[in-house]
Amino acid sequence: MPGSSSHPGPPSEPGAHPVAGSPMIQLEAVSKSFGEVAAVSDVTLNIRRGDTVGLVGSDGAGKTTLLRLVAGMILPGEGRIYVGGLDAVGQRSRVKELIGYMPQRFGLYPDLSVGENLDFFLDIFSIYGKERTRRRQRYLGFSNLLPFVDRRAGDLSGGMKQKLGLACVLVHQPDVLILDEPTNGVDPVSRQEFWNILAEMRKNGMTIFVSTAYLDEGEKCDRLMLMHNARILTTDTPARIQAGFDNLEEAMIHRILAADTTLAEDRFGT
Numbered sequence: 144m145p146g147s148s149s150h151p152g153p154p155s156e157p158g159a160h161p162v163a164g165s166p167m168i169q170l171e172a173v174s175k176s177f178g179e180v181a182a183v184s185d186v187t188l189n190i191r192r193g194d195t196v197g198l199v200g201s202d203g204a205g206k207t208t209l210l211r212l213v214a215g216m217i218l219p220g221e222g223r224i225y226v227g228g229l230d231a232v233g234q235r236s237r238v239k240e241l242i243g244y245m246p247q248r249f250g251l252y253p254d255l256s257v258g259e260n261l262d263f264f265l266d267i268f269s270i271y272g273k274e275r276t277r278r279r280q281r282y283l284g285f286s287n288l289l290p291f292v293d294r295r296a297g298d299l300s301g302g303m304k305q306k307l308g309l310a311c312v313l314v315h316q317p318d319v320l321i322l323d324e325p326t327n328g329v330d331p332v333s334r335q336e337f338w339n340i341l342a343e344m345r346k347n348g349m350t351i352f353v354s355t356a357y358l359d360e361g362e363k364c365d366r367l368m369l370m371h372n373a374r375i376l377t378t379d380t381p382a383r384i385q386a387g388f389d390n391l392e393e394a395m396i397h398r399i400l401a402a403d404t405t406l407a408e409d410r411f412g413t
């Protein structure tokens with residue numbers, strides 16, 4: 144309970160309920176294991192309201208687990224998670240209202256049309272009447288899917304499917320958007336269109352936490368978190384992470400090898 148002696152609550156706002164100016168996402172010493180595997184280990188982080196933060200790192204680093212924890216899909220083994228100043232475990236249902244989460248494999252209904260898929264989400268969030276029409280137009284418009292409203296979702300290209308997935312997650316206008324490698328395997332033009340939608344959401348002050356394997360997308364973020372072996376190695380602006388290196392990829396590989404002596408030995412045989 145916030146304010147109790149057993150737990151002081153988020154350090155920036157001791158004992159406070161949701162407060163303007165508190166970080167939008169806050170993790171304190173969060174760990175999560177699956178059996179013997181530590182997927183997330185002692186992660187502490189803050190994401191400010193309105194920031195777009197990119198999560199990067201190799202396969203198996205723990206990115207998906209971290210995003211699922213923040214989205215409230217799984218519970219932490221240890222530590223505290225706050226979203227909008229609310230305890231993500233204790234106030235899970237309220238926290239879920241703040242969040243739009245697009246998992247790595249987002250489930251569209253392939254036999255339903257584009258419009259029907261969107262309607263499904265509008266129904267879930269009980270959005271009816273004029274507001275429903277307005278949001279339908281808005282998010283289909285953003286994603287350039289208006290001309291394809293009657294097409295079966297299963298017949299869309301990979302990039303269009305991902306844009307429809309994003310539209311479905313956006314219809315309830317969440318404060319926080321959590322996206323797990325949303326553009327994986329998508330062609331460059333569609334990736335750019337996807338990020339154009341995110342740019343619109345950023346203008347509206349949405350907080351975005353997005354994992355990506357594409358470093359050109361990483362460069363668009365306000366801050367990047369580099370994850371390796373269940374831990375966050377570094378958090379900084381893309382420019383500061385890259386400083387002194389030819390590109391972001393070199394800078395990140397350097398940091399991973401510096402943190403992981405086993406990997407460095409394998410690579411250089413020292």
Ligand SMILES: Nc1ncnc2c1ncn2[C@@H]1O[C@H](COP(=O)(O)OP(=O)(O)O)[C@@H](O)[C@H]1O
Binds near residue numbers: 201203
């Ligand atoms: N549900 C699960 N059950 C067992 N192991 C898991 C589960 N989810 C993730 N892991 C393990 O946790 C580690 C981190 O996985 P993941 O979070 O998917 O990393 P990433 O998204 O960076 O590839 C991996 O070793 C993975 O095998």
Ligand SMILES: [Mg+2]
Binds near residue numbers: 206207208247323
């Ligand atoms: Mg993953």
